[in-house]
Amino acid sequence: MRKKIYLDYASTTPLDKDVLRAMLPYMKGEYGNPSSSHVFGQRAMAGVDNARSIVAGFLGCELEEVVFTGSATEADNMAIRGVADKEKPHVITSVIEHEAVLAPCQELEAQGLATVTYIGVDEDGIVNVKDVENAIKKNTVLVSIMYANSEIGTVQPIAEIGRMLKKVNTKRTRKILFHTDAVQAVNYLDCNVDLLSVDLLTLSSHKIYGPKGVGALYIRSGAEIDPLVIGGGQEKGMRSGTENVAGIVGFGAALLKVQDPKIKLHRIKIRQMRDALIKSILKLIPEVQVNGSLKNRLANNVNVSFKDVEGFEVVVALDQRGIAVSTGSACSERRHEPSHVLLALGRSGKDAMSSLRMTLGRGTDRQDIEHVMRILTKTVERLRKKRV
Ligand SMILES: Cc1ncc(COP(=O)(O)O)c(C=O)c1O
Structure with a gap:
């Protein structure tokens, strides 16, 4: 057959075979809770820390700027919902985003916690930088445009939008944060956060030959984002819950292989x-x-x-x-x-x-x-x- x-x-x-190999010890002997002080905990935390340094290296950011999540959907939700406040801020996104971005935007609108502008694309499926600039309002706090589209694979001009926003931000007291969902881009494109001038960036492990149920949100130091999940204060308070150690280790191994x-x-x-x-x-x-x-x-x-x-x-x-x-x-x-x-x-x-x-x-x-x-x-x- x-x-x-x-x-x-x-x-x-x-799942890549080298990724599985890296994960296996954390599914067997290395079962410690990364928050524990004893040696079991320390070894589990070392696995998480090593993965964090791989992610930070890939993105060109600091270790503290990487927050592991349970999926890219969660990371997108955190980036969008994390900016909402009582002052009903304005968010700009595009009509071709993944539902992981569109749904929280629509939810914020429905709850009266934000207004959202959904900008269109041209017939080739590309966002126009000028359209993003023209949509900016006095109370705009976030622009969220995906790096590469999951259905048609079109690559958006993220670095150009980033440069434009940087310029706009020089004249504003409350800076506009720039988020990109880079889930589909990671295997093929440069995701350096300074090159792209992004403040928030979403990653997913299972699109890069890593395990399912792990993602990450890059949060530029100084960007004010509220956590979605609160509790034990893991991930520096940005994502509570005992870490999926084997999953995070696998995510790191997968990201290392992307750069092979x-x-x-x-x-x-x-x-x-x-x-x-x-x-x-x-x-x-x-x-x-x-x-x-x-x-x-x-x-x-x-x-x-x-x-x-x-x-x-x-x-x-x-x-x-x-x-x-x-x-x-x-x-x-x-x-x-x-x-x-x-x-x-x-x-x-x-x-x-x-x-x-x-x-x-x-x-x-x-x-x-x-x-x-x-x-x-x-x-x-x-x-x-x-x-x-
Ligand atoms: C662009 C994009 N964003 C987010 C997601 C959601 O990823 P996850 O399955 O890790 O939640 C996907 C998955 O299809 C995607 O393609």
Whole structure:
């Protein structure tokens, strides 16, 4: 039987074997509570501290500026909710953010704790820096724009927005904080916080071949953010609860591997395979549209719409042939709704239901791409025939 082909790396990634090896001691003998003073606690804390130094090294920040969380969703929620106060501040975000940012923004609005401006994107799925600048109000306290989009892989001009905000902030007493959700960017882009001029940055472990259930929020020293979870005061009071030691150790190991020269080199191969896949789709399948900029795009992302075919039907048909892909958003797939990202690009509701996302990763090879192309071409043809 042919091996299963996984092309859903933007959804999650398999656990790297070196990451598992790094985690195992903390799931067995090293079971101490990092808050304990005895040697068991000290050894557990050493594991957490080592992971923190890897994250800080990757981001180019201080150790105290890294807060481990239970997920990127939690980190996004903390960045958004953490700025709310009685004065009903103003927040700027974009319409193509992940639900982990959009939902807390909508919740703050509903609770009367903030007003929010959702800025649009161009037809390529890119935020315009000028639109962000024009949306700034006297009481704006936070701008949250994702680094790379999870559905269409478009890369946003974070460094430019950061520079613009830095300039704007020189004339303000209450500075506008700049948050970016970098979850999808980590495998492919430079996340140095000074280069990007961000104050808050979200990371997730399971998108980088680390364990699930671990994330982090970078909080620039001096940025005033309230914790979401309070209690025992772990993570310098910013995230109470006994640390997920093995998970955090795994997260650190995964982030170390992201920076391995061999892994970095492999990204070129991923990009080449991705380009070959897009080229074949455009050549072999009629009436297909690529969603999002091809230029400013993550190296592993393919997102296309086939006219008159529902993306979900393709997902199910390919799954039956051992190929795992997605429509782009787990949330809209679950609710069977058009993708909010594609609607933001100006696609009709019908077109937005027809998207298919294929995201490549470390396990993808050329034979996989060739096999997927053969099955995909036949599948789209068959589904179209069924419609007429
Ligand atoms: C851009 C982005 N932000 C946040 C998340 C949520 O990450 P987590 O599963 O760690 O909560 C995801 C996951 O799909 C994502 O793609």
